[in-house]
Amino acid sequence: MERRNSIAEGFAALGQAKILVLLLTAFTIVFSLLAAAPLLPSFRDSFAGTLAGDHILKNDPSFAPTDVFDFLREKSAAVSGARSAANLAILIVIFQQILFAGGIVSVLGKAAPVTVPDFAAGVRRNAWHNVKCFLIFLIGAGGTIGAWFAADHAIYKRFFENLPPGASATLVFRVATVLGALLLYAVFSLLHDFARAARRSESAIGAWRAYGHARRMLAGRWPRALGIFLFWFLFGGVLLLLAVGVEWSAPAVSALAIALHMVLQIAVLTIRPAIRIAVWGSYLTMYDRVQRTLAPPAAVVTPRPEPLSSPPLSLDEQPLV
């Protein structure tokens, strides 16, 4: 019941945090354009300046492939430049995600509407915490999944290497390996996200303690948490694959069709941010509910009103200097 609610809350988060979806999409587009920029002069020179662009756009059966091969060879420096820029963008995007998580856990699922200033304040407040959480995740997940694959390799060499290709035992083993790795990734990913979410309830909690807190929160609730992870993994994956397939197969030759194609590309790039926000919405809903059960509300104590001014100190009460 709660899982369905969490997933429904994930969808609800999309309505609440459209601004965050747009922000994530905008960052993706900016970084992508910057990474692709080294190729722009080469595209202009080769595609607009020669007949190659005409051949490729119209998919000429025998001219277009040669033009593509020649472009990749003649403009290899520009292609390398774009590749290097994309590699750099990957590092920046990882850092961006680390920072954005701090803002997301601060504003999502709260009664107040999501605003950019509140989001930015969350980013600032949780930045260092999230960097430390990421390093713990990287070491933990990297080490565990690496060990998993190393063990898999050793088992394969020992028991499966000499089986004929296509043997069902090998297939089962391979599928189990992948599923196991996915499960390990899901576990670490949930711990990572819940450790970052810990800042919702304890604004000064450290990274290591946050992981402990996350582990306690998920204890006994792993099936539910993994179910949420699996739902969004499958739902988002299928949605994204379908959208990518539609974009890939959409022909675009006329200027109008190319413009529409670009709109379609932007729409596809919006899916992943939307799924990310929805996942956070589900996790934070679960977090908030569990947090309430872990820390029952304290008795309401009406504080004794402070006197407006302290009584004057007696001579006996003079502070020591």
Add this chain to the structure above:
Amino acid sequence: MTVSPDDRGHLTQLPFALLKRAMSRLAAVSAIFLSAGALVAATPISPPAVEYTIEVKLDPATHMLDGQERLIWRNPSGDPVSELRFHLYLNAFKNNRSLFTRESGGQLRGDKAGTKPEDWGWIDVLSMKTSSGSDLKPSARFIQPDGYPFPGAAKEGEALADETVLSVPLSSPVPPHGEIALSIAFRARLPRVFARTGYVRDFHLVGQWFPKIGVYEPAGMRGRAIGGWNCHSFHANSEFYADYGRYDVTLTVPASFVVGATGKRVSESKKGNLAVYRYVAENVHDFAWTADPSFQVHEFRFDPPADIPPGWSALAARQLAMSESQIALKPVSVRLLLQPNHARARDRYIGSTKVALSFYGLWFGAYSYDTLTIVDPPDDGLGAGGMEYPTFFTGHAPRLLLSWPLDRVRWVEDVTIHEFGHEYWYGIVGSNEFEESWLDEGINTDSEYRAMQLAYGPRPARLPGGLGFDMGSFAHGAYASLPNLDPIRRIAWGYSSGASYGVNSYPKVGLFLAQLRHDLGEETFARAQRAYFQEWSFRHPTTSDFFDVFERVSGRDLSTYRRNLIEGTARLDWSVISSKTQEQAKDYGVFDRTGGRATFEKGRRVLPTKENEASSVEKKKTYESVVVFGNRGEWPHEARARLVFEDGRVLDRALPADARWVRLRIRYSSKLAWAAADPDRVNAWDWNRLNDSRVLGQGKGPAATAGSRATAKYFAETAYLIGLLLQAVWAAA
């Protein structure tokens, strides 16, 4: 197995010596026939130069072969021959000091050699007795006829590092045109599959497995000044060369094993839990076989009336200027040995084999044998795939390429057609692959490209989303990707790199032949290539023989092709060096015209009177377009230049072969939209297509290009793909 007559040829049995003499005059005789428009098929040499009778037993547990070989070798020359030379190919896999291992670095054709004790292979000659009973083995020694350019070749007390050629001195020479009979006992171990041969689990591909005598070339044969052995070491970048002969091979294997082999199975019997198969093959120059208990056998028959694709016979007949009955084919029995988990490849093997039998048969001549065996190696034995032997070849069907989205890359079809093609350019025409690999691999690559495109359309290899490429583009991409250091014709291990051997032996020849086909015309080329095949069937041609036939049939001097494209590294690269189009400056200054002297200022008449100003203004704009075309390459060859103006007018001009550059200056009422050299891309040899054209403007009709839209679209597409990548990385954070 019998060799059937070709469409025009007849089997004849001539005395051996007489035929040898006739061979040397074959070209001249053929020329007489060809001048009358006939194509004369060469006939096999009889009696053959070699006759092998081999009995061999396979132990699948140890992958050992125990064999007894009886060899009759006939001296084809007028020289007394006092030494025999044998290939012991399996010794290439004996250790890390063989020439093959050193040259390949243990990696070849995408495959990696194993280094465990059970991975190595070798062959030992146990004895080699003459008919008189004397054993030649004690005096035999390994030699390195091609040298051994690696340090540490010979340590004291050890054999030299490479043991792939065995020299056997004879106490009494084999007399001119005489013969010698030998009885050879040998023991061999197959390597774990690597470089065409070996085992993996129970799959055995047994190639290059027996002591095989080299080719003694008499003076005059293949351009030799004096007679001598042509018996090279086994190199990484080389395949094979051998004499035609008769093979009678008896194979003993466990009864559960399915066997396939070169030639025709003439008998089979059971001995306990063993099975004995006897195969006979005539007029072939090698023998290979396979054994695997898991093979699924699919037998089918190539039936020409039903299996030749519609229209192919008529097309071939038209190009060859022959009748369809003259190029009629005959049935062939085909045996496909398929891995059980490759069921999806079955119909693809069968379909492409029929395509290959049709194409090669119609255009070059009917397949000379009755049988064909196709072996499908397992996924972990693909190193044995994609290899040819007479009447027997291995396919290549990785499971990844059998299913969506890669199934329409048509890899299985491509490899099948290519390997079958070797039955023609390696099997029936006995090219020397050590020394002139292009005559087999290259010519066959061109044949494969043509068959693929005829059967599967202009883009035989396709990916989802409309992506795909034609074979010529692939060849051009490979050619232009290398620094162009080597000519096509070079000894196989003499290229600057393995990649250079690959490009020069395969796709670059495809480009050369596409260029030659365009320049000679489709029909002339087809007739010349058929003549070459027919004349050199069951013989060993050279590059000179190829050009001799083509020059004779075409009536043209092709020395520029041979000198620049085959023996040299000359490139052709017609390109647009510079281009501009601008409004022509209006007349200004003083002009003496029929009505008297007139003075113009910016196109306006200012003197002697102002009355005629209105009528004197030059109303019609004219534009001057200047384009410089240049051949940046070294090979002088003609091309066509095309200028297209914004009003849609098209102007074609010839760029002559002897011109290094050509400047075209056109005054016309419209701006130049684009200019291109070789706009129809008929010069397959052109090095760089990207510099062939220059777009200056936009217009209607042929002037309407879409380059700007392409720039926008593909820049956006690139950014989009990077965006997807970046979002995928989010999983890490």
